[in-house]
Amino acid sequence: MTTNTGANVLAFDGRMGASGDMLLAALLDAGADPDALEPVEAALELEYRIDETVKCGIASTTVDVLLTGDGDSSGQGHEHGHGHDHDRGHDHSHEDHGDHGHDHADDDHEHDHNHDHVHAEGHGPHRSYQEVRDIVAEMDLPAAVEDDALAIFKRLGEAEASVHGESLEDIHFHEVGADDAIADIVGAAALVNDLEPDRIVTTPLATGGGTVGMSHGEYPVPTPAVVEIAQNADWSLRGGPVDRELLTPTGAAILAHFADGVEELPSLELEASGYGAGGYDLDPHPNVLRALVGKGEGSLVKDDIAVLETNLDDATPEVLGGLQETLVDAGARDVSILPATMKKSRPGHLVKVICKPEDRQRVARALAEETGTLGVRDAGATHRWIAKREFETVELELNGETYEVTVKIARDSDGEVYDVSAEYDDAKTVARETGLAIRDVIIQTETAAVGVL
Incomplete structure (x- = not known):
C-alpha cells in the first residue's frame, strides 16, 4: 500500500479579507515561482512589481501591476498618496481609489518606478465578458491555468449580471475588465497552479464594514457583487474588524473558485507561509492575508460540476437506453435514469446528468433533442468529491x-x-x-x- 505522506494543503487566513493583489503577494511569499507570471506580462505588456513592506511588525510582500507598453494613461495616473487597489469592485468610480481597498499606499513602502511605468489600475476599456474571455484564451497559458481564470471571470460576470439585472452575454465589466484586474486573476491562477495544492481552504473572510462610494451611489460593505459571489461560495463571511472594504469582488471570486470553507485553520505539517500586504495601516490589526502551505490529512478531490435533470413521461425504452452514449458524447460525466411518478399518477422517469460547468449548455441541448423534453433544470450543485x-x-x-x-x-x-x-x-x-x-x-x-x- 502507498505510504500516507499527507495531502498538499494551501490554507488562507481570512481575518483581514482578501483582494487580488493581496492573493498574488501571499502566494509569492509562500513560495510560488514568479516566473509563472511571465505569460501574463508578455500578453498584456505589464509588469508585476514585487516589493516588501511591514504591517504591524510583520514583514510582508506587496505586488503592484505596472504598464510597460504604450497604454493610454491620461486621466488614470495615480498621484502619490493614493492607494493602488487593482480590484475594488465592478462599479467603483475612479475618484474613490484613495478611499477604500487593499492597496499598497506609497507611505507603506517605496517603489523604484521608471518614468515609463505607470500603475495599471483602471487602464483599458470596460470590456464585455466575451472580450475578457478572448483575451485570456489568447495568452500562452497552461490549460489548467486558463480553465481556472475563465471560471473565475464567469463568477464575476454572473455576479455583475445579477446585480444589474442583465444577462451574462450583455454584461460589461467595469474595473475588473481592465488590464490590472485581468493580471490579478490570471496571475493568481498561475501561482496556485505552480504550488500544486491538493486542497485549498480559507477561514471565514472578513468583509470590513461601513460604506463605500461607487459610481451608482453609496453602498454598505460588503458590496453587492461580493454578496452575490459569496452566495455561491463554500466559505462564509464575517463582518469587521474595521470600517473599511476588506474583501473585494476579485478576491472573493478567486477564493470562491479555489477554496473550501473551514471554521479554523486545519492541522498541518507546515512547510511554508507567506503574507500578502494590503495598503491600509489598520493598527492594531496587521492588514495582511496569510497563506500557509503544508501536509494535511488525505481527502477526496474537489471536482467542479453541474447537475442537470428533467422529468420524462413519454420516453420510449429505446430512447432511454441510448441516452448514456449520446449524452457522454456531448460531455456528460455520468447519467442516471430513475423511475418517477408524474402528474396524474403517470409513470415516468427522472434523468439526472453530471457534467462539467462549461459543458452544461451543450449537454442540456443534447438531452432536449434526444428526449423532446421542454425543459432541463440546473439543479444548482457546484462540486462533488471524487x-x-x-x-x-x-x-x-x-x-x-x-x-x-x-x-x-x-x-x-x-x-x-x-x-x-x-x-x-x-x-x-x-x-x-x-x-x-x-x-x-x-x-x-x-x-x-x-x-x-
Whole structure:
C-alpha cells in the first residue's frame, strides 16, 4: 500500500479579507515561482512589481501591476498618496481609489518606478465578458491555468449580471475588465497552479464594514457583487474588524473558485507561509492575508460540476437506453435514469446528468433533442468529491492460462488506496473462456490487485 505522506494543503487566513493583489503577494511569499507570471506580462505588456513592506511588525510582500507598453494613461495616473487597489469592485468610480481597498499606499513602502511605468489600475476599456474571455484564451497559458481564470471571470460576470439585472452575454465589466484586474486573476491562477495544492481552504473572510462610494451611489460593505459571489461560495463571511472594504469582488471570486470553507485553520505539517500586504495601516490589526502551505490529512478531490435533470413521461425504452452514449458524447460525466411518478399518477422517469460547468449548455441541448423534453433544470450543485482514479492490468493464472483483467484503483489525495474494482467486461470475457462464474473472476482479480499494491 502507498505510504500516507499527507495531502498538499494551501490554507488562507481570512481575518483581514482578501483582494487580488493581496492573493498574488501571499502566494509569492509562500513560495510560488514568479516566473509563472511571465505569460501574463508578455500578453498584456505589464509588469508585476514585487516589493516588501511591514504591517504591524510583520514583514510582508506587496505586488503592484505596472504598464510597460504604450497604454493610454491620461486621466488614470495615480498621484502619490493614493492607494493602488487593482480590484475594488465592478462599479467603483475612479475618484474613490484613495478611499477604500487593499492597496499598497506609497507611505507603506517605496517603489523604484521608471518614468515609463505607470500603475495599471483602471487602464483599458470596460470590456464585455466575451472580450475578457478572448483575451485570456489568447495568452500562452497552461490549460489548467486558463480553465481556472475563465471560471473565475464567469463568477464575476454572473455576479455583475445579477446585480444589474442583465444577462451574462450583455454584461460589461467595469474595473475588473481592465488590464490590472485581468493580471490579478490570471496571475493568481498561475501561482496556485505552480504550488500544486491538493486542497485549498480559507477561514471565514472578513468583509470590513461601513460604506463605500461607487459610481451608482453609496453602498454598505460588503458590496453587492461580493454578496452575490459569496452566495455561491463554500466559505462564509464575517463582518469587521474595521470600517473599511476588506474583501473585494476579485478576491472573493478567486477564493470562491479555489477554496473550501473551514471554521479554523486545519492541522498541518507546515512547510511554508507567506503574507500578502494590503495598503491600509489598520493598527492594531496587521492588514495582511496569510497563506500557509503544508501536509494535511488525505481527502477526496474537489471536482467542479453541474447537475442537470428533467422529468420524462413519454420516453420510449429505446430512447432511454441510448441516452448514456449520446449524452457522454456531448460531455456528460455520468447519467442516471430513475423511475418517477408524474402528474396524474403517470409513470415516468427522472434523468439526472453530471457534467462539467462549461459543458452544461451543450449537454442540456443534447438531452432536449434526444428526449423532446421542454425543459432541463440546473439543479444548482457546484462540486462533488471524487477519488483519484487510475487503471492497472492484473494477470490471472487460471487453468494453466494467463488472462488480463483491468482494475480501477481509487485513491485519496494522499495516494492512499481505499477501493479496488475489477472491470466487469474484462471479468465477463475471462469467465466465458474459463467456465468460471463472473463473481469468482472478480474476487480473484481484486485479491491479486490488492496483493501487489
